[in-house]
Amino acid sequence: MELLVHGVGGTTPEKMLGDPRTVRVTGDDTAAVFRRAEDAGPPEAPDDATTGGRSRGEPVREAYVWCNLTSGNGSRALWLLLLPFMVVNLAHWMRPAAPDRTRTVRLYGLLVRLVALSLTVLLVAAACEVALDLVAWQCAGATACSGRHSWLAFLSPAGHGWWSAPGRRLALAALVPTALTALLWYLSHRTWSAYESHRPMARTPEADPNAGALASPGFWYGRRLGARLRAAHTAAGLLTVAAALTFPTLRHDHHPALLHTLGLLLGAALLGWALTVVLVVCRRGRSEARLDSRTDRHLVRGLPLGALALLLLAALYAGWSRPGRHSAGRLPGDPVFSTLMLIQGVLAVALAVVAYDLYRRDPDPRAAMRGLGGPAVALLACALGGVASGGVAQRVADWLDGTRSSLSGPPVTLTWQASAIPPLLVVLLATTGLLAARVARLARVERERVRDQHPGEPEDPARTRAIARTRAMAGLTDRAPLLLAVVAVTTLLFGAAALTGSLTTGLPPARAAHGADEPVRIAAETAQALGSWLVGLGLLLFVTWGRRAYKDASARRTIGILWDVGTFWPRAAHPFAPPCYAERAVPDLTWRTATWTERTGGRLVLSGHSQGSVLVAAAAWQLTPATRERVALLTYGSPLERLYGRWFPAHFGPDALAALHRDIGPWTNLYRRTDPIGGPLRVPGEPQVDHEPLADPRAYGRTPEHPLPAPILGHSDYQDDPAFARARAHLLARLHPGLPAQRPADREGEEPPD
Structure with a gap:
């Protein structure tokens, strides 16, 4: 059998199988395996007892369609707004390979998680700046500004309404960043349940240390860490809103002494709970060596609930009546954004030092930026977050005030960031x-x-x-x-x-x-x-x-x-990043491959194009050694070495690919020089994995076989090349031709499918 896996952008099972009549063999509307109708057999027959492909002397072909995991729903396009979170999550996986430096590797992951936490605080702080400072404090407090925006009339001091008090305006405006934090928590929890909650197959860990983390049983199931990070980042967002209410109010409360004392106690509680959040983020990283299904239930529930209770107390404290208080200038936001910017810069530099230390222990000449790709990407995520925060604040200030200069505007730090x-x-x-x-x-x-x-x-x-x-x-x-x-x-x-x-x-x-x-x-x-x-x-x-x-x-x-x-990688650094589709796709491919080979004893080729080649390689790592020997790999247009090997050397570096080559059945990789994504794998060992580059175009001029000009294909249509069918036949011939026939438990009188 040949199991086809498509690449980026997605396609249909009809196009993959070259037949307008296809049926779903297993799976659901999100991701499923399809066959041609003539290969599926009667409804009462098991899915592996078919004869259609064998009657033509070809292997039975199946298509795994996973495009709905990423591009099936139009609302997912709005996840582009979470781009900084996705980028910083990539930085976690871009560390250099260093199998013997466990403590340094943990330090690298810790620094990335702290950078990710600072991005959450930055996003919520920017929302507080817009809602609390620009809208509720500055514009609603200035008659010239609130008069131009009728929807702010009930907050204006000129109306002498109940909400016109500065503290109450702030407490009401705090609903905006609070709702944003709640929305991020909801999306993270919902998408994890929909895409990433599928358990991989239970098995023992790999004995070969060169196999890498991708061969670990718990790699594609980050339930425990995801729940902890989701709780910590939600609490951090709520605490940021509470701090935006508490500390500006505390500066005003010198008299009466009771309110000042309550404010000091509340501020100390906020700082203590924030320290707890940081300790939770620092305490534990990913546990990949085993399938860890625990969730730390009390911590996951208690951390955000405690932060929510402090936020409610902060809203009551800020909204308490203070007759002499009025809004002037801007809220003290400059120290917050300057401190965040400084912390992010220090963390990025420290991350670069740690990454280079890992790289120099075992240098890989093919690694991107000499192992500094992760720190560079983390810095880029911080820049995206800072520039977006500054630009949005500046645009909102211009929209509220126009050119009249009746507002103080956003913090100076944000304006400087946008100006860069x-x-x-x-x-x-x-x-x-x-x-x-x-x-x-x-x-x-x-x-x-x-x-x-x-x-x-x-x-x-x-x-x-x-x-x-x-x-x-x-x-x-x-x-x-x-x-x-x-x-x-x-x-x-x-x-x-x-x-x-x-x-x-x-x-x-x-x-x-x-x-x-x-x-x-x-x-x-x-x-x-x-x-x-x-x-x-x-x-x-x-x-x-x-x-x-x-x-x-x-x-x-x-x-x-x-x-x-x-979003191929799990959410190991930032829980609010878009969901990882591979935590559904890799277990799907692993289960299908393992169960089919056990039922039939047949020969199977995992055939992956582009990003599909990365999925089939990840699935092959998750198979048991016995099953892995009965599976061949056919990759084409593959970014396994050109992109993943260079940018993620700890997981797709030369040692990891060489270990997979030793354990897997035969492996052939097809590529073209005109392909901007795929390339040679450069895997050492015999037999060679890389096929010679395919001709593209197939003919320079007009020939009897190509009477019309042949197109330049680049990254597409690898399966139409005659070399593809030859490579697949060669793999099947090399893949243990002496394997035993189908077990007696299967249908009598039928041969095992290829």
């Missing part, structure tokens, strides 16, 4: 220009190679240029580490400059540059204005793209591709 976007874009455009020049040079070199590969054929300059340009563009994938390095270094430098500028001047960039030279002043004003508009435009494009996905299937598939790549 234009110079960062200039650096990115310059780097893109350099990469474009490199592509042009590579294309000229490739034109000579194309001519040399087709001697004696009439020269077609346009055809030669098209092939050479496609090969050169495909090589850009290998330059991604350079682009990320430039972004990370630039982000760190501009972030440090923004933090220094906000702390030293205490003014927005445009006002801080008033006394400077004319070019400096114009540059500062332009950066501040463009920064807020660019972030607002980016968020508008995200929301528009998400709304379009409800009606446009092609847009939904495009968005799904982003999540296919970014």
